[in-house]
Amino acid sequence: MQVPAPFDYDRASSVEEAVALLERHGAEARPIAGGHSLLPMMKLRLARPERLVDLNDLTELSYVRTEGEWIAVGAMTRHAQLAASDLLARHYPIFQDAERVIADPVVRNRGTVGGSLCQGDPAEDLCAVVAALGGQVVLRSSGGERVVAARDFYLGPYETVVAPAELVTEVRIPIRPGSGSAYEKVERRPGDWAIAAVGCFVTLAQGSVADCGIGLAAVGANGYCAPQAEAQLRGQPATEESFRAAAEAAAAGCRPQSDQRGPEDYKRDLVRELTRRALRRAAARAMAGGA
Amino acid sequence: MSTTAEVPVSPAGNPIGFGRMLRKEDQRFLRGQGNYLDDIKLPGMLHGAILRSPFAHARIVSIDTSAAEAHPKVKAVITGKILEGLKLAWMPTLSHDVQAVLATDKVRFQGQEVAFVVAEDRYSARDALELIQVEYDPLPPVVDARRALEEGAPVIRDDIEGKKDNHIFDWEAGDREATDRVFAGADVVVAQDMLYPRVHPAPMETCGSIAHMDRVTGQLTAWSTTQAPHAHRTLYALVAGLPEHKVRIISPDIGGGFGNKVGIYPGYVLAVVGSIVTGRPVKWVEDRSENLTSTSFARDYHMHGEIAASRDGKILGLRVKVLADHGAFNGTAQPTKFPAGFFHIFPGSYDLEAAHCQVTGVYTNKAPGGVAYACSFRVTEAVYLVERMVDVLADELGMDPAELRRRNLLRPEQFPYTNKTGWVYDSGNYAHTLEVALEKAGYSELRRRQEEGRARWRAAGGSPENPGAGGQHLMGIGISFFTEGVGAGPKKHMDILGLGMADGCELRVHPTGKAQLRLSVQTQGQGHETTFAQIVAHELGIPPEDVEVIHGDTDNTPFGLGTYGSRSTPVSGAAAAVVSRKVRDKARIIAAAALECSPDDLEWELGRWQVKGDPDKVKTIQEIAMLSHGTLELPEGVEGHLDASVVYDPPNLTYPYGAYICVVDVDPATGRVQVERFIAVDDCGPRINPMIVEGQVHGGLADGVGMALMEAIQFDSSGNCVSGSLMDYLLPTSLDCPSWELGETVTPSPHHPLGAKGVGESATVGSPPAVVNAVIDALEPFGVRHADMPLTPAQVWLAIRGRPLRTDIVE
Numbered sequence A: 001m002q003v004p005a006p007f008d009y010d011r012a013s014s015v016e017e018a019v020a021l022l023e024r025h026g027a028e029a030r031p032i033a034g035g036h037s038l039l040p041m042m043k044l045r046l047a048r049p050e051r052l053v054d055l056n057d058l059t060e061l062s063y064v065r066t067e068g069e070w071i072a073v074g075a076m077t078r079h080a081q082l083a084a085s086d087l088l089a090r091h092y093p094i095f096q097d098a099e100r101v102i103a104d105p106v107v108r109n110r111g112t113v114g115g116s117l118c119q120g121d122p123a124e125d126l127c128a129v130v131a132a133l134g135g136q137v138v139l140r141s142s143g144g145e146r147v148v149a150a151r152d153f154y155l156g157p158y159e160t161v162v163a164p165a166e167l168v169t170e171v172r173i174p175i176r177p178g179s180g181s182a183y184e185k186v187e188r189r190p191g192d193w194a195i196a197a198v199g200c201f202v203t204l205a206q207g208s209v210a211d212c213g214i215g216l217a218a219v220g221a222n223g224y225c226a227p228q229a230e231a232q233l234r235g236q237p238a239t240e241e242s243f244r245a246a247a248e249a250a251a252a253g254c255r256p257q258s259d260q261r262g263p264e265d266y267k268r269d270l271v272r273e274l275t276r277r278a279l280r281r282a283a284a285r286a287m288a289g290g291a
Numbered sequence B: 001m002s003t004t005a006e007v008p009v010s011p012a013g014n015p016i017g018f019g020r021m022l023r024k025e026d027q028r029f030l031r032g033q034g035n036y037l038d039d040i041k042l043p044g045m046l047h048g049a050i051l052r053s054p055f056a057h058a059r060i061v062s063i064d065t066s067a068a069e070a071h072p073k074v075k076a077v078i079t080g081k082i083l084e085g086l087k088l089a090w091m092p093t094l095s096h097d098v099q100a101v102l103a104t105d106k107v108r109f110q111g112q113e114v115a116f117v118v119a120e121d122r123y124s125a126r127d128a129l130e131l132i133q134v135e136y137d138p139l140p141p142v143v144d145a146r147r148a149l150e151e152g153a154p155v156i157r158d159d160i161e162g163k164k165d166n167h168i169f170d171w172e173a174g175d176r177e178a179t180d181r182v183f184a185g186a187d188v189v190v191a192q193d194m195l196y197p198r199v200h201p202a203p204m205e206t207c208g209s210i211a212h213m214d215r216v217t218g219q220l221t222a223w224s225t226t227q228a229p230h231a232h233r234t235l236y237a238l239v240a241g242l243p244e245h246k247v248r249i250i251s252p253d254i255g256g257g258f259g260n261k262v263g264i265y266p267g268y269v270l271a272v273v274g275s276i277v278t279g280r281p282v283k284w285v286e287d288r289s290e291n292l293t294s295t296s297f298a299r300d301y302h303m304h305g306e307i308a309a310s311r312d313g314k315i316l317g318l319r320v321k322v323l324a325d326h327g328a329f330n331g332t333a334q335p336t337k338f339p340a341g342f343f344h345i346f347p348g349s350y351d352l353e354a355a356h357c358q359v360t361g362v363y364t365n366k367a368p369g370g371v372a373y374a375c376s377f378r379v380t381e382a383v384y385l386v387e388r389m390v391d392v393l394a395d396e397l398g399m400d401p402a403e404l405r406r407r408n409l410l411r412p413e414q415f416p417y418t419n420k421t422g423w424v425y426d427s428g429n430y431a432h433t434l435e436v437a438l439e440k441a442g443y444s445e446l447r448r449r450q451e452e453g454r455a456r457w458r459a460a461g462g463s464p465e466n467p468g469a470g471g472q473h474l475m476g477i478g479i480s481f482f483t484e485g486v487g488a489g490p491k492k493h494m495d496i497l498g499l500g501m502a503d504g505c506e507l508r509v510h511p512t513g514k515a516q517l518r519l520s521v522q523t524q525g526q527g528h529e530t531t532f533a534q535i536v537a538h539e540l541g542i543p544p545e546d547v548e549v550i551h552g553d554t555d556n557t558p559f560g561l562g563t564y565g566s567r568s569t570p571v572s573g574a575a576a577a578v579v580s581r582k583v584r585d586k587a588r589i590i591a592a593a594a595l596e597c598s599p600d601d602l603e604w605e606l607g608r609w610q611v612k613g614d615p616d617k618v619k620t621i622q623e624i625a626m627l628s629h630g631t632l633e634l635p636e637g638v639e640g641h642l643d644a645s646v647v648y649d650p651p652n653l654t655y656p657y658g659a660y661i662c663v664v665d666v667d668p669a670t671g672r673v674q675v676e677r678f679i680a681v682d683d684c685g686p687r688i689n690p691m692i693v694e695g696q697v698h699g700g701l702a703d704g705v706g707m708a709l710m711e712a713i714q715f716d717s718s719g720n721c722v723s724g725s726l727m728d729y730l731l732p733t734s735l736d737c738p739s740w741e742l743g744e745t746v747t748p749s750p751h752h753p754l755g756a757k758g759v760g761e762s763a764t765v766g767s768p769p770a771v772v773n774a775v776i777d778a779l780e781p782f783g784v785r786h787a788d789m790p791l792t793p794a795q796v797w798l799a800i801r802g803r804p805l806r807t808d809i810v811e
């Protein structure tokens, strides 16, 4: 049994209470959602919060619904709920693609969207998905609410713009009728974190890419995205050749590091390969009637 | 002897003898009612935690424990200094070396034990570790085994008087000159370097112990995760100078061992010391990272193989040089005379003219242990070596690897066969088993489909420059044919720390005909409570549900060396059969007395003695049991009751074998490998419980896929273990495993009373080369001849590009 350092514990019953608790206890208090990132770090004593504010009673933050032009996902929505959501499946099959390869059923039953984004692990799949889709993150503190573009949410590995007494309450994705999306990941073994992963959406007009978004995980991409590749692809015909060029740009624009999962050049090559595969599948889905 | 033969069925529906039956132990396991070490809670029990070294190699300057001692819940803090005073700072290993219980002078691997805290609860013990201040003076570490013997390499074991280098042993087997002669005259000689990386048994339950030294009786009771309770008892007596008759070791339910629980770890000794110091029971259970980084690893063999053959594919000789990384202390668990275990079974299943191996063991700044892990004492490394070399030769000759094996397998008439390194293989019909496997796989059809796939890949533009062309995958087919020597072993050749490897066994048949069988071996999930009851049923006709198998408690079982190296059925299984036969013989005398005839007039029918030609005059074994305890007058010199005991000293090892075929799918663009099919045809002689045998094979195959594709304990150049969690040390899951396709052939062992051969490790031994051969076969279009395990996506991608990595050290 791995034993964390001593800590105190509160269970919040509303977002207001959670924010108030975090505010009262200062920087050494941390919210806990699914706990699948925070608890392992605590057990290894890499994280030593003095107080946990448990968000698991905040069912008000557990939903996937449309709000006007957006799909809104509550921060406490579990991976398993994302995987099961018809609404997401209809608009963005990328979520199901990704959820199928995130961890294992035990983790997916507990881990949350909010936790995934706030953890900001360089290999976090949902970060790449939300970045690809140009989502927004809604934050709440005692001072009120603010909205940050997903791509501006990260300051670096494991670092986000979330202030000490601030909670992420929602993630929003713009609805894009007719779009297609897909997620491609290579891992050492099912359930493992990505060696590299690429997610994307495209919308097509007269056989050309009208709009697109490309997200990358585990390869050191700023904000988990590939803006050069997107710029390269927009307005181009939806052909293998264009995908190849975009893939080259994505591979050139990221900064993978050599580690146990593989050397830098391998990871870059994976970005190249997976970007093409993801774009191909997304375009096929868009052509098949889109989302 | 066929395993499908009809046997009578007991009232509970179980076979009275060999056959499929559900495991008796599963009733409690499936209900969550097993009793594992950590389930045991004793009144007044304290908890221990170990402070471990963050450095691979460093001198200890000072240790300050005062703050930890001041922790309100801490009862004792023990350091190497304190142990030195008790003469307990060092303990003997299973390989005639010593290992530090707690470091006194230096730390020699990352994770080494430095101090022990005993506290009222586990949380406080762990918290108090952080209050201990240790000042280290870091030393340069020896991480690369290949540089351990270099001039000027830091000397790890300066505790050994006069030690000036990191050399442990040189050992050889076979005939060097004859081998050199064969090589000099051969048409074809191919060489290949290969690493069998360090892997870890990683049992689901980690290691631990609860020690209770009773100050009133002077009795030490230790509940320990041990595969070998009797060996542990003797070791405690030797380590701590405790009187052996006052030491009792209890091995409760064990959540997997795989060799990880053969030896004694410092934590076990520390629990004893903790109990001696505090007078209370002390529990110590390691966490997952401690298990992975400090307890017995396996393999870590750097091998250079050479194979000699004629142009038409007759294998003539094998020559091997091995550099064996044993870590910081030589803690390998294996018979004394065999410092490289049974590695010299490397000539494998083939009819060669000569073979020779030379093994050099070295110290490095890594965790000690070695050999543990479902390897039949390094048969795993041997089988990997020879089965890879045969494929390397097939590649060189441009010959189908099945055909090359066919031409070289030992023939049935050659058995019993003395191989070129001295092993006497008991029985085998290898070609038949290979054909059964090839047939089951549909081998020629597979080859045809592989060719089609390669043609599609080429048509899509596939080439070494464009491996991922058209998204085409490549199929690979790998074969391995293995022979193991298991069931250690004949006492005159095999001992551990001087303890001969024979097993005791006792059988008591109670008055009502229900029996208790006492074993020295200890199950860790192998199903002993069922298999051994079936052996008694087979011999005596007592239904298996009426036979209670008792094991794991040294006060209640006879002496023996425990369960590892697939030895339970070959040694204790034989003992159970022999002891049952002894009871049967005695039952005959008693039946004769009751039937008022001569024992010679009786014949045995399963479960009864009856008068020849007069089946009405009969006594069942149950009736005989009652009679033996009753008032019946017995012949002169015959004692009452119905029980017996034996010590079984096996005349030879048993030699199970098998033919495995693996089919993989490789995505050359990403390097991902998927095992599509796995055909495993095992010959372990008659199968006592085929279901349990299949379970053992299933587990071993999964294990082999893990080793081939993902498992490795790796170090960075500073000696930090980078595989210390299950996020980094990957184990296979069901998603990595195809639906196994099993087959069997049955060639009994001539010397085992049941004809049975061990099977516990067959699949772990046999499957890794099949998987690797399959992946390398898939990469044939790129001219790849070898790449070291684990064949991760990155390793495959690199192999395709002609630059596979070393997999022992990561930068």
Ligand SMILES: Cc1cc2nc3c(=O)[nH]c(=O)nc-3n(C[C@H](O)[C@H](O)[C@H](O)COP(=O)(O)OP(=O)(O)OC[C@H]3O[C@@H](n4cnc5c(N)ncnc54)[C@H](O)[C@@H]3O)c2cc1C
Pocket: A030, A031, A032, A033, A034, A035, A036, A037, A038, A039, A040, A055, A075, A076, A101, A102, A103, A104, A107, A110, A111, A112, A113, A114, A115, A116, A118, A119, A123, A124, A125, A126, A162, A166, A167, A168, A169, A191, A192, A193, A194
């Ligand atoms: C074995 C295993 C395998 C995994 N594999 C993958 C994988 O392949 N891909 C992948 O993407 N992920 C993987 N994960 C991570 C998993 O998805 C986590 O659940 C997720 O990263 C974190 O979500 P959580 O709800 O568990 O967050 P927690 O662990 O509860 O929290 C994570 C961090 O976010 C903070 N936080 C949580 N919620 C909020 C909020 N609403 N507002 C502000 N801060 C908040 C916490 O304080 C903490 O710092 C794996 C995890 C495990 C254990």
